[in-house]
Amino acid sequence: MANDYRYTLEKGSKKYRCPNCHKKRFVRYVDTGTGNYLPENYGSCDRAMNCGYNLNPYLDGYAKEIWEQEQGNTTDWKPQPIKRIKKPVKKPKRAFIPVEVLNLTRAGYEQNTFIQNLLSRVAFPFEVQDIEQVISLYHLGTVQNGYRKGANTFPFVDVQGNVRAVQVKQFDKQNHTTGTDFLHSIIEKHHTRNNKALPEWLETYNENETKVSCLFGEHLLTKYPYNPVALVEAPKTAIYGTLYFGFPEQPTNLLWLAVYNLSSLNLNKCKALKGRNVFLFPDLSKGGKAFQLWSNKAAEIQKRLQGTYFYVSDLLEQLAPQQDKEQGKDLADYLIKQDWRLFRKQDIKETPQPEPEPVEPPIREKSEKSEALKKPFIIEENNIDFITVKEPDWSNDIAELENYFTNMKLPTQPLKLNESSTITDCSLFVKNHLSTVKANNGKQIYLPYLNRLQELKKALINQRFSKVP
Ligand SMILES: [Zn+2]
Incomplete structure (x- = not known):
């Protein structure tokens, strides 16, 4: 035996x-x-x-x-209490999902509900070419068999190109999520069910404390080092953002990244964003909780990531009806009802300035509800009109603003600039904006920077007066 x-x-x-x-x-x-x-x-x-x-x-x-x-004997044996073993806290090296495993998902798009919806079932179907581009940018794939068959895979690939997690999402014909999973869990379940030992990479991968430890789309940051970044909760919203507002080849376009979920926005995940301009679009929530949470986190993270500027949009909070807030709707829900053609910038071929620069925060300050939802991020018309012959001189305005801001104590709390924008860190905001307008005096495309400084000044003056009893 x-x-x-x-x-x-x-x-x-x-x-x-x-x-x-x-x-x-x-x-x-x-x-x-x-x-x-x-x-x-x-x-x-x-x-x-x-x-x-x-x-x-x-x-x-x-x-x-x-x-x-x-044998019918009695003894005085007693089980020992569990002795806690403390292993030396040696941080295990993070394990990744092998690229070969990810590569297996790069097929079966004809049975991928998410992709097929975008090609034919949404109100304004996308061109095949755009869908192919977004698939290849974000390495989207398909679960081709098993109980998640037809689900879309959203891989979280870090700046070094390591696959940190692959989220699996099932969608209905309206592209609403009906099921969420992870590729490694599916593979694990498959092995367990068939009584097979787990592959070695999965054994090690399971040791990782956190699975989703980078941003979705993070790998694109090195490829597009100058684009302003849009940060949303769900990968799906990032995909929609790209399809609606255009691809990051154009350096003034937003590069869309996703956090994974509301609560996982943290410093570690944001490290890859160092030095970037980041526009955050939290989902709607009851009482604006999501917006509040992200505003606080953004302010906290910004302090510890030098040269990074976070700008939290409450556009949806401002415009959405109560019912949508309670349902926690997101940008994707609004976008998908619109014609994407209306969002794409026109005539960007003529850009005479190849030098990429941060752009105007993509929020219109005051707009009709429908207009704003139609084109919330389109940079003011004059900004894309690069062929400006005469450049005005802002020297006086800049001097005046600089004088005002250097002689005052700026608020340390986040400040609501207008209906749709909040400044998380005033002194950083002023510093960035002043240096931008000084370096680009008179350039039409940078006018919004000057305008925002003036707006902030106005807001601060108002605030001061309203405080007087
Ligand atoms: Zn144990």
């Missing part, structure tokens, strides 16, 4: 929560005589390197005790 022990570790890949590290990586002991599990402290944790918990029934007297009991 290969194995005549009565108590053995359970065969197969069923895992329980480890009594020591609480990860679901614990294999329990089974009584082969009865088929029952031994008490839940008997077993061995898979995480040999990071936990190492192991309790063998033959070593602590349990086996003997049962045997005595079965």
